[in-house]
Amino acid sequence: MMTSTLTISHLTKTFGGVDALSDVSLHVARGERVALLGHNGAGKSTLMKVILGLITADSGQISVCGAAPGDAGARSQVAYLPENATFHSALTGLEQITYYMRLRGEAPSGAMALLDKVGLAHAAKQRIGTYSKGMRQRVGLAQALIGHPNLLVLDEPTSGLDPVSRRDFYELLDGLAAEGAGILLSSHALTEVEARTDRLLILSGGRMVATGSLPELRQDAALPVTMQITTLNGYAGDILAALPNAIRVGDHLHLSCAQADKLVTLAQVAALKDKVVDIEVMPPSLEDIYSHFSRRDGQ
Numbered sequence: 001m002m003t004s005t006l007t008i009s010h011l012t013k014t015f016g017g018v019d020a021l022s023d024v025s026l027h028v029a030r031g032e033r034v035a036l037l038g039h040n041g042a043g044k045s046t047l048m049k050v051i052l053g054l055i056t057a058d059s060g061q062i063s064v065c066g067a068a069p070g071d072a073g074a075r076s077q078v079a080y081l082p083e084n085a086t087f088h089s090a091l092t093g094l095e096q097i098t099y100y101m102r103l104r105g106e107a108p109s110g111a112m113a114l115l116d117k118v119g120l121a122h123a124a125k126q127r128i129g130t131y132s133k134g135m136r137q138r139v140g141l142a143q144a145l146i147g148h149p150n151l152l153v154l155d156e157p158t159s160g161l162d163p164v165s166r167r168d169f170y171e172l173l174d175g176l177a178a179e180g181a182g183i184l185l186s187s188h189a190l191t192e193v194e195a196r197t198d199r200l201l202i203l204s205g206g207r208m209v210a211t212g213s214l215p216e217l218r219q220d221a222a223l224p225v226t227m228q229i230t231t232l233n234g235y236a237g238d239i240l241a242a243l244p245n246a247i248r249v250g251d252h253l254h255l256s257c258a259q260a261d262k263l264v265t266l267a268q269v270a271a272l273k274d275k276v277v278d279i280e281v282m283p284p285s286l287e288d289i290y291s292h293f294s295r296r297d298g299q
């Protein structure tokens, strides 16, 4: 059975008439990497603040590693990395982590090991002011890892990072998840979270409108499949006549159909094989799926 590091049931939070969170339920299991998606104002930050115990919900239940949010038991097991973590630029990475380990009552001798874990051992004695954005994110992650947290809450951890730094950052997260940490991260980078997390949660207008792996969301959304047909020169007109639902898009023809009709439609195109050079089946993109769910409530 999966052990839950975070369980939220029917959470509601209102700010002066604005429903920031409405009946939100979710869980994050041990070792699970979960992405929280949503437009600006969807409620992601509010949800994170409630998990961290910075604000209290109006109603609903929440268990953070078996404790109430904000309790000493929860605080000792949860780490938070804000979107733009800032540090004193004159401190070295080692001084920064040593200082925070002391504040947490941890032996500061472990600071170098933490910096090594996030790939910063080589720059440990350099001032943070000289670090790149990717290196600063790693300092933030090292700081978040003080005390071996069981749940990591990361607010857009890769925004502003270049593709290589992003990949490296996700590799670090993979290692932490493999050691058993549950990870909840917010992001606007759909392609990236599709590849690097186990499950997606989509918030829209304070409501949880979709949860699941990408294949599950794709199935739930039941969006049409598009076929891109490359025709033999001069035969596009014949094919348009044979397939009345096809449309011209650039040099190709596009034909959309329901998932359930995919094979029948493919057979119709295959029957025109003397006039077709190639056919490519394009499933709905993550952007299509995201838009489908996040606009559901008329947003």
Ligand SMILES: Nc1ncnc2c1ncn2[C@@H]1O[C@H](COP(=O)(O)OP(=O)(O)OP(=O)(O)O)[C@@H](O)[C@H]1O
Residues within 6 Å of the ligand: 015, 016, 018, 019, 020, 038, 039, 040, 041, 042, 043, 044, 045, 046, 047
């Ligand atoms: N302290 C507050 N007082 C009043 N309204 C608030 C407060 N905090 C959040 N809200 C409102 O609650 C809703 C959700 O905001 P929240 O910041 O959680 O969204 P978000 O998904 O984190 O957005 P973003 O991606 O822009 O960070 C918004 O309508 C916001 O205006």
